[in-house]
Amino acid sequence: MKKIVISAIFLAAFACSSSATSGFAQALSSSELIENAKELNGAIVSYKGEAVTAIMRRGAHSWISVNDGPNAIGVWAKNDLAEKIIFIGDYKYKGDAVEIEGIFNRACSEHGGELDIHAGKITVLERGYSLAERPYGNRMRIAIALFLATLIAVAFFRKKL
Amino acid sequence: MILRPTREDYKIIGYYLGKIVIGIGILMMIPFTLALVYSEYRPAADFLLSISAVLLAGACLSAICYTKKDLATMHAMSVAALSWIVAMFVSAIPLYLSGHYGSYLDACFEAMSGYATTGLTLANNLDHMANSYNFWRHLTMFIGGQGIVVIALTFLFRGTAGAFRMYVGEARDEKILPNVIETSRFIWLVSIVFLIIGSAALSASAIIGGLKPAKAIFDSVCIFMAAWDTGGFTPQSQNILFYHNFPFEIITMAIMLLGSINFALHYAVWTGNRREIYKNIEIITLFFTMAVTLSITAWGFIGNVVYPAAIPYFRKIFYHLISGHTGTGYSTIYPRQFVNEWGPLAMLGITIAMAIGGSVCSTTGAIKVLRIGVIYKALRQDVKKLLLPDSSVLVQKVHHIKDMILEDKHVRMATLILLSYLNLYIFGTIAGMLCGYPLASSLFESVSAAANVGLSCGITLPSMPSALKIVYIIQMWAGRLEFIAIFALGGMIIASLKGRE
Amino acid sequence: MVSRVRDFFESIGNGVLGILAEIALVAFFILSGFVVCIIWWGIFK
Numbered sequence: 145m146k147k148i149v150i151s152a153i154f155l156a157a158f159a160c161s162s163s164a165t166s167g168f169a170q171a172l173s174s175s176e177l178i179e180n181a182k183e184l185n186g187a188i189v190s191y192k193g194e195a196v197t198a199i200m201r202r203g204a205h206s207w208i209s210v211n212d213g214p215n216a217i218g219v220w221a222k223n224d225l226a227e228k229i230i231f232i233g234d235y236k237y238k239g240d241a242v243e244i245e246g247i248f249n250r251a252c253s254e255h256g257g258e259l260d261i262h263a264g265k266i267t268v269l270e271r272g273y274s275l276a277e278r279p280y281g282n283r284m285r286i287a288i289a290l291f292l293a294t295l296i297a298v299a300f301f302r303k304k305l
Numbered sequence: 306m307i308l309r310p311t312r313e314d315y316k317i318i319g320y321y322l323g324k325i326v327i328g329i330g331i332l333m334m335i336p337f338t339l340a341l342v343y344s345e346y347r348p349a350a351d352f353l354l355s356i357s358a359v360l361l362a363g364a365c366l367s368a369i370c371y372t373k374k375d376l377a378t379m380h381a382m383s384v385a386a387l388s389w390i391v392a393m394f395v396s397a398i399p400l401y402l403s404g405h406y407g408s409y410l411d412a413c414f415e416a417m418s419g420y421a422t423t424g425l426t427l428a429n430n431l432d433h434m435a436n437s438y439n440f441w442r443h444l445t446m447f448i449g450g451q452g453i454v455v456i457a458l459t460f461l462f463r464g465t466a467g468a469f470r471m472y473v474g475e476a477r478d479e480k481i482l483p484n485v486i487e488t489s490r491f492i493w494l495v496s497i498v499f500l501i502i503g504s505a506a507l508s509a510s511a512i513i514g515g516l517k518p519a520k521a522i523f524d525s526v527c528i529f530m531a532a533w534d535t536g537g538f539t540p541q542s543q544n545i546l547f548y549h550n551f552p553f554e555i556i557t558m559a560i561m562l563l564g565s566i567n568f569a570l571h572y573a574v575w576t577g578n579r580r581e582i583y584k585n586i587e588i589i590t591l592f593f594t595m596a597v598t599l600s601i602t603a604w605g606f607i608g609n610v611v612y613p614a615a616i617p618y619f620r621k622i623f624y625h626l627i628s629g630h631t632g633t634g635y636s637t638i639y640p641r642q643f644v645n646e647w648g649p650l651a652m653l654g655i656t657i658a659m660a661i662g663g664s665v666c667s668t669t670g671a672i673k674v675l676r677i678g679v680i681y682k683a684l685r686q687d688v689k690k691l692l693l694p695d696s697s698v699l700v701q702k703v704h705h706i707k708d709m710i711l712e713d714k715h716v717r718m719a720t721l722i723l724l725s726y727l728n729l730y731i732f733g734t735i736a737g738m739l740c741g742y743p744l745a746s747s748l749f750e751s752v753s754a755a756a757n758v759g760l761s762c763g764i765t766l767p768s769m770p771s772a773l774k775i776v777y778i779i780q781m782w783a784g785r786l787e788f789i790a791i792f793a794l795g796g797m798i799i800a801s802l803k804g805r806e
Numbered sequence: 807m808v809s810r811v812r813d814f815f816e817s818i819g820n821g822v823l824g825i826l827a828e829i830a831l832v833a834f835f836i837l838s839g840f841v842v843c844i845i846w847w848g849i850f851k
Contacts, residue, residue: 256617
């Protein structure tokens with residue numbers, strides 16, 4: 145059953161693929177990649193997500209963490225590809241939405257058996273932006289009021305504490 | 306004839322619980338300060354709100370229940386057991402306010418997972434979590450690993466006999482120093498010294514690996530706290546896999562192993578008795594159980610080649626073995642890979658390692674190697690007796706800091722604890738299977754929760770059944786406290802319902 | 807007074823040697839794990 149599903153994905157992606165250079169890339173989610181790691185090992189895949197946390201530069205390459213919701217997957221890319229990414233997602237920023245096309249490795253021999261994607265192509269689908277904090281005015285007022293009430297209570301009860 | 310607890314009994318419990326709640330409120334000042342430092346104003350408001358609510362509740366509780374009496378064993382055990390539940394409810398408040406948890410139950414799960422140094426997480430969108438909330442998650446591991454009562458003993462309580470009984474209730478019965486307050490302070494000293502060394506080593510490794518210094522230091526401190534307290538939270542969603550860094554992994558392994566050592570052993574070694582390192586029964590037992598469970602796990606890869614080369618084989622298999630055996634729960638693979646690639650035998654090897662755990666009076670959980678060692682020696686003694694003439698007297702010695710003669714009461718206690726844990730593991734396994742999960746996965750996850758490990762094979766998710774979340778919370782709590790305090794609490798509840806006036 | 811200072815330095819010294827001993831212990835555990843892994847990897851690759 146699994147093999148039929150995978151083949152269907154292959155065919156559908158092949159039918160939809162528009163880029164001449166991407167060849168047989170299938171657009172897959174992180175859950176699909178992890179769940180079907182054995183079958184997809186060594187295949188060229190397309191993976192979309194948000195660049196998050198940090199980009200780690202190592203010599204001529206960088207590690208990029210790309211999160212599509214349920215999981216984040218490590219992407220190993222040459223620096224000229226990695227440099228396309230400007231915004232990295234954390235508390236204050238929404239990271240660039242990227243599409244990674246590259247070779248999927250179930251247990252990468254170059255990287256100590258890790259599950260990763262060696263990127264051949266990175267496309268920034270949507271630029272990230274600065275995130276505004278959720279409103280906190282009311283909450284801060286309640287907090288300060290409660291804090292003052294607490295100080296009064298502690299002063300009142302101090303002999304019993 | 307069970308006597309019903311009196312009003313005075315409830316007051317004693319309430320008074321000390323109130324103080325512990327106050328303690329937690331004070332500790333929340335740390336992430337509050339961090340929120341201001343990082344200009345995270347919404348989290349700052351959330352923490353200020355939480356601090357105020359918690360301090361107010363604790364102050365009122367202590368004031369209403371004010372008493373000058375000291376704790377008897379029954380009170381101390383109840384306080385130890387209840388303080389973990391109360392701490393969970395209270396610490397979940399800022400987590401829930403953060404918006405990163407599907408429900409208050411999920412936030413409570415996370416808080417209990419932190420205090421019990423388990424490391425199973427239900428956080429949503431962890432990669433966008435503010436530093437202050439994240440630091441609070443890791444701080445609960447530091448607090449829980451040392452012991453909530455230990456913290457209170459260090460700062461809030463007088464060093465009375467009752468205080469010692471609470472310390473025991475929290476599953477710490479090693480009296481390292483004559484005074485329990487001094488013992489707590491020594492535990493802190495060791496932790497702070499290794500915090501400095503460990504965080505420095507991790508930061509250096511992370512920076513060499515390409516992480517920016519500010520992030521490297523923040524992550525290293527968080528990861529040190531979670532590794533030393535054999536907890537397992539990380540500040541981002543990829544666990545240790547994110548760092549893609551072999552030296553970093555080795556350093557975390559070292560920290561995990563150090564955290565799984567008995568604090569009494571740290572004390573012995575730090576005060577000149579270095580030979581204890583290789584004479585101690587726990588270290589010897591740990592060496593053998595690690596070798597055996599590592600082998601079982603490795604056998605799971607016979608005919609199932611996942612890591613063809615030697616270094617990846619070592620990096621993946623040994624890392625998860627150490628992580629599981631020390632009860633940390635750090636991982637460099639995705640949870641589903643345990644099921645899809647490692648297979649049942651390898652999972653069983655890890656499960657057994659998790660079930661055994663580290664040393665007593667350390668930050669680990671589970672049955673613990675002292676009991677395994679004691680039971681093994683008892684078995685050896687019994688077998689020897691069969692082979693010797695009937696009239697001979699055989700004395701079995703055990704070396705644990707000092708030489709001890711193995712007595713029946715030691716063996717009895719060890720066996721009772723072993724059986725209690727096995728029951729807890731099975732209870733969680735059945736619960737998992739009733740929710741539809743297969744045996745190998747249910748067993749793995751149940752042991753992970755009850756032994757406070759935190760490795761997951763994919764069951765623990767925000768979408769998992771609420772009933773199972775509650776089961777795992779109970780398992781984490783019971784496993785951390787080693788049952789006695791919980792039985793005492795249960796006894797007290799029954800006494801309050803059925804006891805004679 | 808002198809003996810107190812000496813005791814202080816002695817306890818620091820013991821502490822440092824203790825830490826080094828513990829680091830040696832964990833290094834031993836990690837190396838042993840490596841050896842066990844290599845043995846099984848070698849036999850069953």
